[in-house]
Amino acid sequence: MAADARETSAPRRNFFTRFLDGVEWLGNLLPHPVTLFALLAVGIVLLSGLLGAIGLAVEDPRPVGTSGRADDGMIRAVSLLSGDGIRRIFTGLTTNFTNFAPLGVVLVAMLGVGVAERSGLLSSAVRALVLGVPKHVVTVAIVFAGIVSNTASEVGYVVLIPLAGAIFYALGRHPLAGMAAAFAGVSGGYSANLLIGTIDPLLAGITQEAARLIDPEYVVLATANWYFMVASTFLITLVGSLVSIFIVEPKLGKFDAGKADPDILDDRMMEPLSDKERKGLMWAGFALLGVLALMAVTLVPEWGILRNPDTGDRINAPFFRGFVVWILIFFVATGFAYGRVVGTMKNDRDVINAMAAALSSLGLYIVLVFFAAQFVAFFGWTNLGAITAVTGANFLQDTGMTGPALFILFILMCCFVNLMLGSASAQWAVTAPIFVPMLMLIGYSPEVIQAAYRIGDSTTNIITPMMSYFGLILAWATRYKSDLGVGTLIAMMLPYTIFFIITWSSFFFLWTFGFDLPVGPGSPTYYSP
Template identity: 80%
Template sequence: MSEFPTTTAQHARAKRNAFTRFLDGVEWLGNLLPHPVTLFALLAIGIVLLSGVLGYFGIAVEDPRPAGAKGVAEDGMIRAVSLMDGDGLRRIFTGLVDNFTGFAPLGVVLVAMLGVGVAEKSGLLSAAVRSMVMGAPPKLVTVAIVFAGIISNTASEVGYVVLIPLGGAIYYALGRHPLAGMAAAFAGVSGGYSANLLIGTIDPLLAGITQEAAQLIDPDYTVLATANWYFMFASTFLIAAIGSAVSIYIVEPKLGEYDASKADPTILDEGMMQQLTDKERKGLRWAGLALLGVLALMALTLWPEWGVLRNAESGDRMDSPFFDGFVVWILIFFVSIGYAYGRATGTMKTDRDVIDAMAAALSSLGLYIVLVFFAAQFVAFFGWTNLGAITAVSGANFLVSTGLTGPMVFFLFILLCALINLSLGSASAQWAVTAPIFVPMLMLIGYAPEAIQAAYRIGDSTTNIITPMMSYFGLILAWATRYQKDLGVGTLIAMMLPYTIFFITAWSLFFYLWTFIIGLPVGPGSPTYYTP
């Protein structure tokens, strides 16, 4: 193993202050939990048993959605559904395979890894990482990773399947703790999920749900996809700054110096810090030309009026097959630039080399696939039993019962959304259930739907990184174990918890300052107040 360059963060011992001891306690408690695969299996069984108890006692809450809407029961109630009776057990047995194969992140990860495998096996990723980080100031590398993570949300899942493992590789190449690099990327991609400089795929989705909820009070009310753009644009820089500071001054010092003996030997590359050769530079030039070709192809399918991947009915660019199937572009992108690099450097000569690279990439996902099988059952059972919806509605009803009407209500609202997100991880699914409660309620006390939606997005984003219910949590855990074989759920949660604490605190205060102190709109034509 070649000697890594040293950094101040590596040699600085973490001060054992109260906050560090608290994180140590979280890590210790979390690591008392069993292996993640076992944990999800036990949780799935626990949901089945709990559903039997709640179903027996007839636990139910009033459905906030209007009568006659899709999925609303005739009596207007959301009831706990038992999986312990005959119907429930039959549904488990017939749905087990579909739960696994239909788990959304699984297909995305497998397809994306086919392309990433080609880029990795050809040597492109190693050369690209070295070209980026050789001589780069460590603190600027951290800022770049967090910022790139936030921006990656425009392209949906690309940050999860590409940037987070790349963050670990970059830190490893610099001789810094690779888990700190993964944490920085994870914080940007998932903790800062709603912040962005551009309108992403989540914006029109949430706006549509908000509009439907607002029309329960005002049938003519419309909410645009750009409703939160100003606030989320500014939030990008806030989250990038906070995420970078937490990474540099809290997470990395706590992790300490990296012990490479804990890593999977297959990831250790003796040449990670070697200077680029002339052949590698030639390969990067060819990869750059392939990149330009892919970008040109992407533009031709989306930008012109006749673009084949625009929405066939409306001509819209955002709500279109281009973004709905963006994982295909990830595949095309990495296969193209990886093969171009491999041909130029001689690491890839035939189609067999490409196939072998894809096979090797998928073989490294064995633990993730096993984890997904059990995680998919847990998520499916949780949805079938209505426990997620009951939890969300109960939490919203609690907010109503507090009787708060001033702007301070938004702090409680954001906190409640963050807590609900721990059990109902999908942003759209959570908002579909809670928007019909929160939006009309807050409109009636004088706040506009656009401002309500912006506050919701803060709570929804900031706890993504500490909940196993987040779809990609298992994938992050599987990748992290490549650098630390004995890594547990508690270590990952404790590593990400500082980001959650600082994100939700600073972002909430920023929202309050933006909307109620300075009085800026959260987006174009988006008011803060509403007159019933």
């Protein structure tokens, strides 16, 4: 494809664009991401030594008897410069790396994605999808697909985001703009969805335990925020699409193919499909139907083997907890079916070679994950994340506010804490015992409190390196821009965070306090002690 087909109009310069340029410049003053995580890990060790020496501690808000709660009811900064701390570092260095959740998920998923990519399936599917489709419709579809993909666990991170880059490249648009749109939907819109996902029963259980500190019989359902989540899906799709089209993509300007990995650039992406490729897609479709039928057999019937063996539940079940296996099966089955028809795959050796090639492309990501895993583990060992969460909660308590405006500070506090404590469940496990009883006593229901928390938790996922998949997104992005740094990625995603916080928080106030609509089935806005 001619170079001029890759160009877009010159980026518009205004105050907001210059502000993002400043963020990018400051962020890119930081060292290479691998070096940055290594330095952060060392910094946490040194800081823990200082804070441990001065005895920094806060009162643990969790109930007596909670797993992990100290006998004296305090959360103390743990020094990693002590003898025990140094021994823990040396014995845990390997397991920190191998047990880092995103690493296994990515490696397993990429085994399947590699087969689909090497066979030519992904290229043909992208071409079939984008040829003749208006560009703005593609942007909307990608953001929406990102939000909905959360139902299927990690599929959005390991499949949709890199696929979005390929789609935008095929359309002659900046691939990073496509990845940004997908990332905004998958991670920025984490708490918006049409369906109940695996995180919903987990958060509801934490909220229920916190609510029972006030009302021992209170029950919080997994569907507690479902109505608000469904409505938020369309809001985040709209806002994410507008930010992509009018802010992010214009700022990125034209795509410089000279800084991209040549292996991912294919100027045949816009060629019409051949008859053999159409036939291959048809057989891939048959393979897809077979996989879907197998999935249904394991989940839908009462005797489904991948339902929860204790409760029979379909959501909190091995089916979703092990969804990465379905990603592997899906791509191997459809990729091989396509490859057999078009002649790119003939036997098991071709499949194995495709898997090996896919993993060989993850070298930088694996190195980055090693150091990121150490940083995340050290941060957890020192209790600094939990101390930050409790300190922020105490600050809100000290404000003395009781009206709905309190939720503004609450959401912003959750945004801030999420920058350092990336796990939604870990953050809520520490803050829920503070906020849920406190806000219940002044008249707000646990379900509404949880909905507000989820806004704050989701909107800053896309700008914090503490988010488990941030390193993966960075690795994907460097395939299109080899000199891309942490600052570039943060500046690219910051507009989504800003507009998501403003619009989603406003929508929350309108939904709950303006129209007094329930955030979910049987979920009132107010609670009467």
